């Protein structure tokens with residue numbers, strides 16, 4: 329399937345060249361990596377370009393509310409054991425960014441592609457993927473996105489009839505609902521700490537029962553499928569019951585879950601779990617996330633948390649008290665302009681940590697923490713927070729644009 | 741069973757999508773700061789609504805959960821019995837619509853509400869109302885300016901026994917074009933304001949506590965962060981971006 333079975337048409341070639349030129353202009357003008365603008369120009373010249381670029385690849389799509397960028401990186405590392413990989417590693421995950429990334433990998437065998445949730449069905453139609461990995465769905469950017477169940481429904485419609493192997497999280501009822509229209513599903517017990525978007529049955533609206541790790545609808549019989557891959561502590565259990573240790577530089581339970589899904593994806597292409605997991609150790613930081621940086625003589629670990637489920641996973645991986653914690657929240661366009669999600673996050677889990685608060689919406693956060701009964705200090709800048717923080721490595725947790733602001737300030 | 745203040749959070753499994761749980765957290769916190777013995781009860785939609793609560797809070801949610809919540813609340817009947825007992829009820833957005841006579845459900849059909857507020861809701865034709873709101877609360881309630889965030893497509897018409905909770909200076913509120921926002925009668929309140937509304941307007945939490953306790957005043961609390969947030973949001977709503 330992979331390899332250069334059919335050369336690009338002259339029109340597609342022109343589109344790729346024009347796209348690259350536009351990207352170069354954009355880079356020269358200082359507007360970021362230029363990959364999105366390049367892709368947009370290329371897609372305009374040849375709307376079928378994405379499909380044509382994908383034709384030469386074994387395509388793997390990855391989508392989720394949280395963890396898709398990291399999982400895309402982990403799968404890409406694992407599959408390099410089997411051949412060259414092209415990937416939108418920088419997280420440009422809409423059609424233009426994906427087109428641009430694929431245009432840069434003419435000699436690749438595999439295309440590992442992160443896809444924005446809203447575009448999954450369309451990209452799956454255009455690229456005829458071999459595998460689609462679905463990790464989780466939860467509330468995100470409330471004033472922009474459709475409701476999570478509608479999204480699951482769209483996935484469900486989009487994936488029915490697809491020949492792809494769907495590698496899906498059996499612990500997230502919305503993911504199971506979305507995946508269960510597919511004929512070929514590999515279920516992974518990857519966990520899902522956040523449960524507040526799936527208390528009502530996506531199939532019939534009944535109340536979901538959730539004893540322990542299991543879940544089922546008491547009314548229609550929709551229930552958790554039996555998984556063939558399982559995340560068990562620090563191990564991946566494969567379909568034969570063998571346990572493989574997970575060694576990651578990336579912290580946290582959620583990344584072990586991402587590694588488990590990635591191992592299941594790699595196995596579809598014949599990469600054994602041991603080889604896949606060993607290769608994943610090389611992934612250090614993803615677009616600055618989890619990076620430990622030096623700033624004003626202190627060590628800061630930068631953690632991105634964009635939505636309630638993400639904050640929950642992040643709280644579970646930070647060092648225990650009295651490790652100081654800096655929280656930064658903005659509400660610019662890319663964050664969603666509504667801050668009410670702060671109230672879905674259980675900040676009482678930060679009790680015992682010295683807490684420093686900053687960002688455009690530090691006062692929303694201050695009220696949230698006050699109501700949670702926590703002690704905190706509101707700061708005007710990262711510098712001020714770092715200077716006031718007691719000794720030790722500082723955990724810095726921020727939402728999307730706040731995270732970008734922090735990276736710029738620390739020169740990362 | 742304690743004989744303290746019972747705070748009931750209605751159907752978090754269906755109507756807790758826009759952070760409106762914050763209202764329960766703020767009421768609970770402010771009650772505890774007044775050394776009140778407060779018991780918070782979260783009632784899932786497969787459980788009966790207790791009828792002996794003092795304050796009931798009901799939040800916003802998406803269209804399908806809203807219909808499911810209305811069906812289950814009608815079948816249960818507990819909230820209507822609590823209201824008949826004189827309980828204080830505060831509702832937001834989808835919850836507000838459910839407390840009225842009827843609203844338009846996710847299937848585009850008219851769905852019966854609980855009839856606890858004399859309002860009828862329909863769906864607006866125009867764009868969704870999303871953004872900061874600034875409004876004057878009904879002077880009879882004696883509260884300062886309302887600051888909130890709205891995100892809805894509903895239009896709510898008030899009948900003769902419902903009073904407008906506030907009049908908007910900025911934003912859409914009830915979406916009827918007459919400048920009204922929310923509705924209330926003696927014990928039942930409804931608003932389109934998220935935020936959650938009590939994080940920006942803690943005096944609403946205090947109003948509910950005073951009504952439930954039947955007192956005119958409460959001991960003061962340290963409200964500097966609420967005040968700072970209010971000032972910032974009011975300022976940002978009145979300054980063009």
Ligand SMILES: [Zn+2]
Nearest residue numbers: 529532545548
């Ligand atoms: Zn069901």
